[in-house]
Amino acid sequence: MTIAAPAIVVDDLHVSRAGSPVLHGVSFEVPAGSVYALLGGNGAGKSTTLLTLLGFLQPSGGSARVLEHNVAADTAAVRQSVAYLPEAATLYPHLSAYENLDYFLDLAGAGVDQGAVDATLDRVALQAEARGRRMETYSKGMRQKVAIALALLRDTPVLLLDEPTSGLDPVAIDEFNALVRSLSDEGRTVLMVTHDVYGACQVADRIGLLRRGRMVGTFDAPEGARIDTETVHSAFTGRSAA
Amino acid sequence: MIRELRFLLRDRAAMLWIALAFILSATAVTLGLAEVRQQQAELAEIDRLDRADRAQVLSEQSDWGGAAYSTFHLTSDPPSDFAFAALGQRDVSPWKHRIRMLALEGQIYETDATNPDFALTGRFDFAFVAALIAPLLLILLLFDLRSGERAAGRLELIEASGAGAKRVWRTRTILRVGGLAVALILPLWIGGAVAGTSVFTLLAAALAVTLYLAFWAWLSRTAGSAAHTGSVNLTILLGLWLLICAVIPAMLTQAIDGAVPLPDGGDIVLTQREAVNDAWDLPKDATMSAFLDRHPEWEAQSGIDRPFEWKWYYAFQQVGDQTVEPLSRAYREGRAERDRLVGFASLVSPATALQRGLERLAETDVRASLAYEARVRDYHARLRAWHYPNLFEDRDFSVKDADGLPAFDSGDAT
Numbered sequence: 001m002t003i004a005a006p007a008i009v010v011d012d013l014h015v016s017r018a019g020s021p022v023l024h025g026v027s028f029e030v031p032a033g034s035v036y037a038l039l040g041g042n043g044a045g046k047s048t049t050l051l052t053l054l055g056f057l058q059p060s061g062g063s064a065r066v067l068e069h070n071v072a073a074d075t076a077a078v079r080q081s082v083a084y085l086p087e088a089a090t091l092y093p094h095l096s097a098y099e100n101l102d103y104f105l106d107l108a109g110a111g112v113d114q115g116a117v118d119a120t121l122d123r124v125a126l127q128a129e130a131r132g133r134r135m136e137t138y139s140k141g142m143r144q145k146v147a148i149a150l151a152l153l154r155d156t157p158v159l160l161l162d163e164p165t166s167g168l169d170p171v172a173i174d175e176f177n178a179l180v181r182s183l184s185d186e187g188r189t190v191l192m193v194t195h196d197v198y199g200a201c202q203v204a205d206r207i208g209l210l211r212r213g214r215m216v217g218t219f220d221a222p223e224g225a226r227i228d229t230e231t232v233h234s235a236f237t238g239r240s241a242a
Numbered sequence: 243m244i245r246e247l248r249f250l251l252r253d254r255a256a257m258l259w260i261a262l263a264f265i266l267s268a269t270a271v272t273l274g275l276a277e278v279r280q281q282q283a284e285l286a287e288i289d290r291l292d293r294a295d296r297a298q299v300l301s302e303q304s305d306w307g308g309a310a311y312s313t314f315h316l317t318s319d320p321p322s323d324f325a326f327a328a329l330g331q332r333d334v335s336p337w338k339h340r341i342r343m344l345a346l347e348g349q350i351y352e353t354d355a356t357n358p359d360f361a362l363t364g365r366f367d368f369a370f371v372a373a374l375i376a377p378l379l380l381i382l383l384l385f386d387l388r389s390g391e392r393a394a395g396r397l398e399l400i401e402a403s404g405a406g407a408k409r410v411w412r413t414r415t416i417l418r419v420g421g422l423a424v425a426l427i428l429p430l431w432i433g434g435a436v437a438g439t440s441v442f443t444l445l446a447a448a449l450a451v452t453l454y455l456a457f458w459a460w461l462s463r464t465a466g467s468a469a470h471t472g473s474v475n476l477t478i479l480l481g482l483w484l485l486i487c488a489v490i491p492a493m494l495t496q497a498i499d500g501a502v503p504l505p506d507g508g509d510i511v512l513t514q515r516e517a518v519n520d521a522w523d524l525p526k527d528a529t530m531s532a533f534l535d536r537h538p539e540w541e542a543q544s545g546i547d548r549p550f551e552w553k554w555y556y557a558f559q560q561v562g563d564q565t566v567e568p569l570s571r572a573y574r575e576g577r578a579e580r581d582r583l584v585g586f587a588s589l590v591s592p593a594t595a596l597q598r599g600l601e602r603l604a605e606t607d608v609r610a611s612l613a614y615e616a617r618v619r620d621y622h623a624r625l626r627a628w629h630y631p632n633l634f635e636d637r638d639f640s641v642k643d644a645d646g647l648p649a650f651d652s653g654d655a656t
Contacts, residue, residue, distance in 0.1 A: 054402050084402040090395040094252055104399070106245055107406035147399075 007032040007067055007158055007189035008053065014061030015045075015052050022048045024213045025062065030191050030206075032157075035184045037200035038193040039236060040210035046193035047087065049210070050160050053191070054084055066158060083154035085147055087162040093136035097126065097146045100135060104150050112153050120149045125175055140167035148176065152183075159183065161192035165199055177202045197236050201229040209235055246413045256418060259379045263371075264425035270371045271433035274326030277367075278437065285318050285338065292316035292340065305639045306632035307552025310343035310625075317341060317621055317650045319614035322605040323439045327430060327447065328369035328597070330606030339618055343629055345562035346622045347570050348514040350615060351507035368430055369600040372451050373593045374487050376426055377458045381479040383418040384462040386472040387411065393472065411463075419459045423452050443603050450603075454596045487593040494587040494594070502583065504576040510569050517565035521558035532564065533557035543634040553633040560626065574612060581608040617651065624648040 008030035015023040023045045030036040040046045051057045053064055055075030063070060069077040091100040098117065105112050121131055124145040135143055144167045151159055164180075165173045173196075180190055180203045194200050200207050207227055209217040217235050221227045250256055296313050303309040319337040341349045388411060391397040401407045427448045434444040465482060466475040521529050526546045534541050537560075546554045588595035601607040628648055631637065 051398065054398065056398060056401070079402050079407070082402070084399065086395055086399050088395055091399075092396075094254075103245060103249070104403060107400065107410065108403040109406050 005032055006030060008036070008191055009065045010049070010053075010062075011064070012062035013049070013052065013059055013064055015048055015057050016060050017048060017057065021060075022213050023052070026210070026213065026215050027062075028208045028215060028218070030189055032189050033184060033187045034205040035180055035190040035192070035203050037204035037207045038191065038210055039195065039197065039200050039207050039232070040193070041195055041236075043212070044210040045213040046195075046210055047162055048213075050084070050162050050191070050193055053160060054079060054082065081156050082158045082160055083151040083156040085151040085159070085161045085164055088140075088144075088166055091135055091143065091146055091150070094134055096133055097121065097131045097135060097138075097149075100146060101150055101153060105153055108154055110154055112155075117149075117153065120152050121146075123152065123179060124149045125172065141169055141172055144168055145172070148179075152179075156188075158189045158191070161190065163194055164192055165194070165196060173199060197233045198229055201227045201232055207232055243413055243417070246410070246417055250414070250417050250421065256383055256421075259382050260418075260421045260425045263376065263379050263422050264429065266371050266375055267368060267426045268429040270366055270368045271326065271429045274329065274367045275433055275436060277329060277365075278321045278326045281321050281332070281337070285320055288338065288340075289316055289318075300641050300644045303639055303641075305552070306629060306637060307555065309639060309644060310552070310556065310629045310633070312342075313644075313647075314340040314342050315621070315625065315647075315650060317618045318652055319610070319617075320652055323437045324434065324443050324447070324604040325606050326433055326437055326604075327367065328600035328604040328606055329365050329367050330369070330597075330601035330604060331608055331611040332606050333365050335608075335611040337614065341618065341622060341625075343556060343559070343622075343625055345514050345518055345559040346619065347563050347566045348511045350618060351510045351570075351573075368433075369597045369604075372426055372454065372600070373596045376422065376451070376455060377483050377487065377593070378480075380419065380422055380455055380458045381462060381476070381483060383422060384415060384459060385466055385475045385479050387414055387418075387466075389466070389470055389472045389475055415459055415463065419452075419455050423448075423455055426451055447600060447603055450596055450599045454592055457592050486591060490591045491594050494584070494591060498580050498583045498587065502576050502580045504580070505569050505573050507573065510566050510573060513569055514562045514566045518558060518562040521561065524558075526554055529554065529558045529561055532561045536560070536564065537630070540630065540634045553630075556626070556629070556633060574615065577608055578612060621648065621650045 006029040008028075010026055010028050013023050013026045014021065026045065026049065028036070028038075038046050038049060048057060052059060053066055053071050055071050055078055058072055063072070065071065066078045067081050069081070071078050091097075092103070095103065101112075101117055118128075118131075121128075126142060126145045126149065130138065130142060135146065138146070144164070148161075148164060151161065161180075165176055168176060177199060180192070183190055184205070190203075192200075192203075204227060205221050207219040208215055209219070209232070219227045219232055219235075292314065296315070299312045299314075300309055303312065317339050321332065321337075325332065336350075339349060386393075388397060391400060400410055430447060430451075431444055433439075461482060462479055465478050470478070530544045530546065534544055540553075543553070544557075584594065585598065588598055598607065602609070625648060628646070632639075
């Protein structure tokens, strides 16, 4: 078995928000081309970890690197190589899906042709007839699909996804999970934060369990199999140690 | 930039504020042009009546003393070709006087302000819209630029979008400031074309307005923060607007008025009238002596033999002016000093600076008002210089000779 070099390295990370410590020495690594799910309940520090990796929050201790770039010192390089899907991403409601994608891809300096846009919207299963409509007419799930398409179209080696299945129906969640697996197969690295135990076990090669700003357990997928949901669920709910 | 422009065009709230700026600017320019046209028409009509009246009065005279006493002469400060944009002192200081050979200072200051209410509230002209209303509209365009994106959950998405994210805020700010500037300046330039304003003046005004908006954009960017909510940003910026556009100018005006007290125009009028009235009871030699201090060339003809002679009458009119000279000079110098101090004070009040700049371009500022007064004094001095030989040499009156009466020069204004 070949061990891929880590695309993301978080080492003893301490972060405070509004003067209160949120992360207390979190450490984990995400191998390139793998899917890592950072699992935790509300207030565990999942989104704080992502925002720190994007350079929006400064570590008060420890370090974090994305593709060898220190997130605190080389934020621009990190953001250039990372696609970010915020939780409940709200694109511009007065623009259509096409217009939103065109706008944000231009912002990112990503030249994408119409064929690639349609192919990606097919991939996230957004109905063709809706793509030219203003997004204010979309359901929450449809808006989330456009945001996911945007992250995919950035065509970056690393994707940071914050609660990506929020608002999706069960069918769409299954489609999304398959999509994330295919990204990994393409060699892209995915770090997703979620509180969905089942979803995390479906897609992740490794799960890190975060509780109150501390990494309290990690779970690796056995060769050729998925992580056991029951084990993770027990650890997540505190009924047994991981 | 094109993409952001299209984006702005689809932002209904932003377009509403920009459209409102255009409507307010167009309204102010239209009202200004109407006011200037009315003043021009009024001056043309008064000029026509003034000439007819003078011809009629002169035709009925039998001596130069009576002619000088009875004939009025119109002096005026016509509005400049940019006055429509900033009416300034024209609302509170006289821009026309009909004067005659009597003591002058009282004639200048007996005319009260045409619209004293405007001295308090200001007129709804372009300068008012640009200096006071435009910052409010700019605040409404910019206060929520980043905090609004944060509230909508897009701020991190935009800023994590790589290289282009850095220019988003700059481009959006420039387009909003530019849109507002165009909405304000376009009606001004159309008004300028109608009024025949010089290109230089219009460009200078546009530059002043653009710099002023750039200051407010900088302030909005500096004082507003993505970390605050939109309502907090709006509260901070409205507080700054109130401070910069209302509180600081009012405090500075109060301080300057206190530091540089002025005599009342009414004091000048009363003092002069008392001096003139008292002259009837004074020994004629006393009056003539004071007069000859200024006009020694008439000493040989200064003897007064009869109970009433016109040369004595006009001599005590001039002595009346001499009596209030210190008061009048203090008044003028005080106004000029206050204006100078307001100029310094405008360094900390950009709203005042813009209004002063536009009034300077429009020649409606205190300096222009004082210059008009100076032209009236010069003209009155020429009238005296023209009449004194007739009076002191006791020349025979002739209507034909009256054609040579000096005419008032209204200066460079159109």
